[in-house]
Amino acid sequence: MEFDQITRRAVQIFTQEGLLERLNSGKTLKIKLGADPSRPDLHLGHSVVLRALRVFQDMGHEVIFIVGDYTAMIGDPSGKNKTRPSLSFEETRKAGKTYFDQATKILSKEKTRIEYNSQWLSKLSFEEILKLTSKYTVARILERDDFKNRFENQQPICMHELLYPLMQGYDSVAIEADVEIGGTDQTFNLLVGRELQKEYGQRPQEVITFPLLIGLDGVEKMSKSLDNYIGLNDSPEILFEKSMKIPDPLLFDYYRLTTDIPLDSVRETINSDIRKAHIEYGKEIVKMYHGESAIDAATRRYFKVAQGDVPDNIPIRVVKANEIPIIEALKAIGAVTSNSEARRMIEGRGIKVNREVVQDYNLKLDVSNECVIQVGKSKFFKVKNS
């Protein structure tokens, strides 16, 4: 990806002139990336920002990866708001590492430095914190969308939550960031960084925001907790299968934001054969995250299932008996969590054994020979006696 592609994809740049000036200065710039250790699972949505960062690295700049361990350790004491579970010191380090491992599928390891924000945030005195808070007004903090929504919906907002933007902004001060990149949902936080740097006598960082990738549900932004994500750690098969499930109207955005494929040809394929466009997208993503060699296996599974065949390499579950009730088998393979659920699945005709729909939930499975259980459209398991 070339640099002009960054600017083309960006939603907003504050400020364009400042950014150009720094890039032309010949200095190695410090590009800030904030990581939330309470959510260390990265997905394609994160890749949008990471890919932009990669471009900066390729130009010789340094990415400073800031793990928000301080906020994560404090968590949210108000019992009702479970969005920010508090983590122990060890957990934050572990999450930071997990995050880093995934992010470096896209970023260069050599040009990425990790910092933990407890290093500086834990040292602030109350006086300094007051100084920080005095730079901002409540009205301005409440401008931020998620606060505004919670406020309007009469949801609780705790005092310390109002400080999060300031803490993040202070991170920029602490590392003297030159540039910070994030999704449009972070716009406010990123701009707070600029304000605070100014207060501390630093040149305010340049801020670039990128569009948020909408998840597979076609409505919400991609996130692990909504289970509408395509994970950077997903297997090639899953990656490909999920690619096929991207809502049609969003496919172009996925191409645009997560691949380097020229958009003119994308447009053409989408208009002429949307299914083919999905397939090509899936292949590209598999290639990007698992290499060219993984494409074959990933697509083979998909097409086999689509034809009504049983795919290769399905997980095997060994049981001790020669005969096992179907309900027990479904629990054993983790397809269901209770007998009632198993019964519902069977009554809904969602379970097949050796390609046959199971009609009777008292069915006893003969597993002296291997048998294949299919749950829904694409989940397969083999069960056999040891």
Add this chain to the structure above:
RNA sequence: GGGGAGAUUCCCGAGUGGUCAAAGGGGGCAGACUGUAAAUCUGUUGGCUUUCGCCUUCGAAGGUUCAAAUCCUUCUCUCCCCA
């Protein structure tokens, strides 16, 4: 500090003594249709049980009652208004 409103099953939301495992909607899951898409239609959506039925659940803990999501007491939390 004073006054008012409220907390229901994944979410929103009805329910004010038995017919309530709890309407309706959303979301989820499964099926039909299809391109393993969308839209649409159907079923399902606490657990155990073949049926009967039993158990757990309506912020928490006690209490009244043959019987409570529903009544009483205390507590916790949230929101609004006034100061």
